[in-house]
Amino acid sequence: MKNFSGQSVLTTSSLWTSTPRICAGVSPWSLITLLPCLLGACSVINLEDHRDTNTQKVQQAVNQVRADLEASLQHQVPSLNVLIQTPTEKIFASSVPPGNAPVTETTYFRFASNTKNFTSTAILNMYEDDWLDFRAPITGLIPGTTVPYVPDTPNWNFPYKNSITIEQLLQHSAGVFDVDNDPVPGFGGLSFTESTQTADPTHQFSTDEMVDQLIRHNLSYFAPGTGYHYSNTGYSILAKIIERVYSVKSGSTKTYGDYLKDYVIGSTAPVPVTIHFPVRADDTVLPSPHMAGLVLSPGSARQYGDYNMSAQVGEGNGYGTMAALNTYIRSLMKGQNVLKPETVQIMQTDVSSANPTYALGTTFTKNVGYGHNGARIGNLALIAYDPLTDVSVVVYLPLWDLTQGDTSFLKCFTALYDAAYAARTTLGYPGRP
Incomplete structure (x- = not known):
């Protein structure tokens, strides 16, 4: 197919400030007499032109990454979008x-597994408030109560339950089998959630029924603390813990979404942002304007807009805007949001031995920074903040290409990082290592 070089739309908002000053020890008369010399010897720097030039450079860099992806995939890419903020401009x-x-x-748009960083933030904020101990076993008691973090009932006796800590769930080192990503016996080679949602798109999922699959088929990857395996189901259990702790501490029935709204993203949070975490099967409609994710498979193309996300609570159910995600990840990782700087450091550095780049709901990529990425129903997104350069970046690509299987999907996923590196390099910051 024909490759498209692309059109582009761009905006920029600057954080430049300029404060007029008169230097100490220099009289106004001296400045007046020196002015002609200064004007003759120096060129005037137009900051507006500088910003416009940088904006054009970033736009051209993103255009090139999209053009390269189109050439590799041999078809159009609906869009590739980057928001980058430096110490001086956005x-x-x-x-x-x-x-x-x-x-x-x-x-x-739906930002998928970037949700996991919000879940970690919620857990660590509860830790700061002495509502839980993230290093405690999940069978332990919520501080000041006789209520355990997870239900003490037979229908929650999944493999290794008594040996798993909250910390291990955050690190993906608990060995909890992922019934959302991996095939589960009895579902025709599909995951439990995919098979169930295909049969009934309106099904209201619960963590209890996911845990039931673990018990029913005795599913696990390894003993807790002995390996690393990414697990959406592990984060669903974390969402259940957040729900239970908040319900006990508030004295009323609460959800994962309630806690995030009240403490992390809503009007009463330190840094309110336009982000939402639906927990109900009927909460499917995105506000306008919004983007639908596109999934290309051999012989088919399907867009995913309004969608039941109740199977992804705590691990991938979030939606919002690039502006909101940038505000969130930048302020959080700078220690200027809901978590104290020392707690942010724990979030960034408390890693399992099996994967030194994945900490507590946080990934690290050199020359991109701390944050997360996500992939869900045709949406790919990346959020990150680099403390070494004070640069944050959000990248969004509304495309999953499965026409070449994992090969074409990986090309799309890699394009997220290509775009982040390209934007940084264009502005003079280190790019791909």
């Missing part, structure tokens, strides 16, 4: 093919 670039509507930094 630049947004949306690269789209001719005739496609651009994405904006306030366009809503």
Whole structure:
């Protein structure tokens, strides 16, 4: 197919400040007499031109990454979008093919497993408030109560339950089998959630029924603390813990979404952002404007917009805007949000021995920073903050290409990082190592 070089839409908002000063020891008369010499010897720096040039450079860099991806996939890429903030400016670039509507930094989309960083933030905020101990076993008691973190009932006696800690769930080192990603016996080679949702798109999922699959088939990857395996189900259990702790501490029935709204993202949070975490099967509609994810498979193309996310609570159910995600990850990782700086350091550095790049709901990538990435129903997204350069970046690609199987999907996923590196390099910061 023909490759498309693309059209582009861009905006920029600057954080430059300028404060006029008169230097100590220099009289106004001296400045007046020196002024002609200064004007003749120096060129005037136009900061607005500088910002415009940087915006154009970032746009061109994102255009090139999208063009390269199109050439590799041999078809159009609906859009590739980058929001980058440095100590001095914030630049947004949306690269789209001719005739496609651009994405904006306030366009809503599903950001998938970036949700895990919010879950970790919630757990660590509860830790700061002495509502839980993240290093405690999940069978331990919520501080000041006789209520355990997870139900003490037979229908929650899944493999290794008594040996798992909250910390291990956060690190993906608990060995909890992932019934959302991996095939489960009895479901025709599909995961439990995919098979169930295909049969009934309106099904209201619960963590209890996911845990039931672990028990029913005696599913686990390894003994806790002996390995690393990414597990959405492990984060579903963390969401259950957040729900139970908040319900006990508030004295009323609460959900995972309630806690995030009240403490992390809502109007009463330190840094409110336009982000939502649906927990109900009927909470499917994204606000306008929004983007649907596109999934290309051999012989088919399907868009996912309104969608039941109740199977992904705590691990991938979030949606929001690039502007909101940038505000969140930048302020959080700088220690200027809901968590104290010392707790942020724990989030960044408390890793399992099996995977030194995945800490507590946080990944680390050199020259990109601390954050997370996500992939769900045609959406790919990356959020990160680099403390070495004070640069944050959010990247969004509304495409899963499965026409070449894992090979084409990996090309899309890699494009997230290609775009992040390209934007950073263009502005003079270190790029791909």
